[in-house]
Amino acid sequence: MESYYDRKDLPKFDEIAKEAPELGKKFFDYYASVFSEGDLTEREKALIALAVAHTIQCPYCIDAYTQACFEKGSNLAEMTEALHVAVAIRGGASLVHGLQMRNVAAKISM
Amino acid sequence: MTDLDDALKELPRSVDPFALTLHRHNLELKRARTTILQVNVALLCNLTCKHCHLEAGPQRSEEVMNLGTMEKVAAFAERGSFEVVDVTGGAPELNSNIVAFIELLAAGQKTVMFRSNLTILTDEKRRELLESCCRHRVAIVGSLPSLNVNQLEAQRGSGVLEKILTALKRLNSIGYGQPGTGLQLDLVCNPTGAFLPSSQHGTERKFRFDLQKKWGIVFSNLYTFANVPLGRFRQWLSASGNIDKYMEKLASSFNPCTLEGLMCQKLVSVSWDGYLYDCDFNLAAGIPLGGARNHVSAMEGPPMPGTPIAVSDHCYACTAGAGFT
Numbered sequence: 102m103e104s105y106y107d108r109k110d111l112p113k114f115d116e117i118a119k120e121a122p123e124l125g126k127k128f129f130d131y132y133a134s135v136f137s138e139g140d141l142t143e144r145e146k147a148l149i150a151l152a153v154a155h156t157i158q159c160p161y162c163i164d165a166y167t168q169a170c171f172e173k174g175s176n177l178a179e180m181t182e183a184l185h186v187a188v189a190i191r192g193g194a195s196l197v198h199g200l201q202m203r204n205v206a207a208k209i210s211m
Numbered sequence: 212m213t214d215l216d217d218a219l220k221e222l223p224r225s226v227d228p229f230a231l232t233l234h235r236h237n238l239e240l241k242r243a244r245t246t247i248l249q250v251n252v253a254l255l256c257n258l259t260c261k262h263c264h265l266e267a268g269p270q271r272s273e274e275v276m277n278l279g280t281m282e283k284v285a286a287f288a289e290r291g292s293f294e295v296v297d298v299t300g301g302a303p304e305l306n307s308n309i310v311a312f313i314e315l316l317a318a319g320q321k322t323v324m325f326r327s328n329l330t331i332l333t334d335e336k337r338r339e340l341l342e343s344c345c346r347h348r349v350a351i352v353g354s355l356p357s358l359n360v361n362q363l364e365a366q367r368g369s370g371v372l373e374k375i376l377t378a379l380k381r382l383n384s385i386g387y388g389q390p391g392t393g394l395q396l397d398l399v400c401n402p403t404g405a406f407l408p409s410s411q412h413g414t415e416r417k418f419r420f421d422l423q424k425k426w427g428i429v430f431s432n433l434y435t436f437a438n439v440p441l442g443r444f445r446q447w448l449s450a451s452g453n454i455d456k457y458m459e460k461l462a463s464s465f466n467p468c469t470l471e472g473l474m475c476q477k478l479v480s481v482s483w484d485g486y487l488y489d490c491d492f493n494l495a496a497g498i499p500l501g502g503a504r505n506h507v508s509a510m511e512g513p514p515m516p517g518t519p520i521a522v523s524d525h526c527y528a529c530t531a532g533a534g535f536t
Contacts (some may be wrong), residue, residue: 129271171402174409175416176359 144173152187223455245513247478253301264441267301285315299326317347330374352393362403405453408435464531
């Protein structure tokens with residue numbers, strides 16, 4: 102089925118730097134630094150990335166970081182828990198705005 | 212058409228044959244001093260794991276090494292001055308002569324490694340085997356691909372995790388894996404799908420923490436190995452539509468630095484019927500040592516240093532990333 106998203110595009114990500122090589126290099130250098138081991142392990146960073154990927158609903162990122170999480174030693178239960186952290190924050194963020202609704206409602210209500 | 216031709220035909224167009232990749236890097240795979248004799252005492256197994264390159268299973272009841280061949284293997288181990296004998300399968304526990312074989316090897320003062328899927332090692336029926344392993348300080352190498360019950364059991368069969376944990380606790384209770392006992396309990400962790408293994412160091416640290424915290428289990432060392440695209444694993448890769456992507460991943464992860472530490476440079480593998488191969492994977496692929504079927508009884512000693520090692524495209528699995536040592 103034809104789609105705007107094609108998984109074969111994912112390995113070609115670095116082609117995005119062709120029209121702006123300096124900016125591309127800066128981004129990819131930064132990206133590599135972000136995901137290398139620091140105070141957080143590469144495994145923990147991949148779990149965060151997987152959770153964020155679901156929040157921004159990026160199919161490329163979900164594909165890449167599902168694979169990366171396995172290859173960094175996480176299992177499916179841990180990955181699912183990470184996803185639920187993202188879901189809880191995303192859901193909680195919507196819900197907490199309900200206070201704004203309540204404030205507005207209170208202001209315009211008798 | 213040979214099996215090798217079949218394999219080449221199945222390679223994605225983006226992946227070069229392994230031999231060509233070696234040539235491009237100006238590399239050759241040759242033997243060093245061969246010190247390890249790996250012995251496949253049975254293709255018979257109680258499990259039918261999806262990642263098994265040998266397609267071992269309960270239906271392979273005829274492919275079991277007999278005592279006569281074991282005696283010839285033990286004699287070869289002596290003639291060849293091998294330092295380590297690595298006993299594997301299938302499930303080596305299911306060979307009815309396994310205790311006699313370990314005693315034979317121990318009489319020749321060989322260091323013995325015993326590979327187990329752990330699910331039947333500590334059955335009451337294996338009491339004598341376990342006693343023999345303990346007495347002769349046989350290192351036990353147990354397979355534990357994941358601590359996630361669903362992933363593990365999807366690969367190895369339902370109810371497997373509970374049996375493995377029971378076995379590990381039992382092994383710990385008799386001293387295996389405990390510091391200072393000299394009874395080595397190593398774990399082998401293969402990925403539970405079409406992806407590369409995580410780093411050995413990180414996985415060992417995590418397994419050590421999780422096994423201790425959740426079940427009070429300890430072990431000596433953990434090794435991570437890539438799944439080799441042969442046998443039942445290859446069939447699964449093809450059926451699930453993962454074969455091309457997996458081969459591309461292996462080939463793109465080729466690391467020339469891994470060649471120096473590859474196990475095939477210091478190991479020969481013997482099949483259940485006594486024939487020799489450069490490694491367990493060439494055995495599974497039917498690529499014999501030196502290009503001809505050589506029986507263990509006809510070999511004066513191990514292959515000479517400098518002897519070329521037969522390669523095929525499954526070798527990408529051993530040379531990907533950090534390698535397979």
